[in-house]
Amino acid sequence: QQQVKQSPQSLIVQKGGISIINCAYENTAFDYFPWYQQFPGKGPALLIAIRPDVSEKKEGRFTISFNKSAKQFSLHIMDSQPGDSATYFCAATGSARQLTFGSGTQLTVLP
């Protein structure tokens, strides 16, 4: 049973545009929601994370929006750049410590 559903599978954005990736979770015991960025041949790298006691967290051009009642969270990349082209994974974890990942979004930012 997939516990974290991610969409879209792929996303193409023009340079300077806004990239939006969405995730939904099922397990209400999750209490930590990170986003990872992965380049080809590399391991995932933590981008930004949020806990359910806040509805939004912003770090530079990256913002997480969190809707606890809907069990949804999203990543917004403002002023998207070609260097942002990568695969993005949402994830969730709770007391079990292990991360449950979404299926990934391949982002392409056109110059």
Place this chain on the structure above:
Amino acid sequence: GAGVSQTPSNKVTEKGKYVELRCDPISGHTALYWYRQSLGQGPEFLIYFQGTGAADDSGLPNDRFFAVRPEGSVSTLKIQRTERGDSAVYLCASSLGTGASEAFFGQGTRLTVV
């Protein structure tokens, strides 16, 4: 080292052979995780160590897979009688282990079973 180190970067083995994959976590990180990532998919949890003990091995797919962390630092993932379906990138991550703190991933070992 500065980050999580995994060796080898690539491993090609024949079906039925035994392989060992090594992970060197960030110094001082007590928690260590193994994940498996198939092409075009998100990483899937295999096993979690807290110190020397396996705190959760519920993600290991079958008894051909085994992992150890004898001194609470370096970990080895062992796969017996490899099958073509075992081909994937095996990722190791470590964290301070205090609650749901951030996990740092290595670059992975790409295993190909031919």
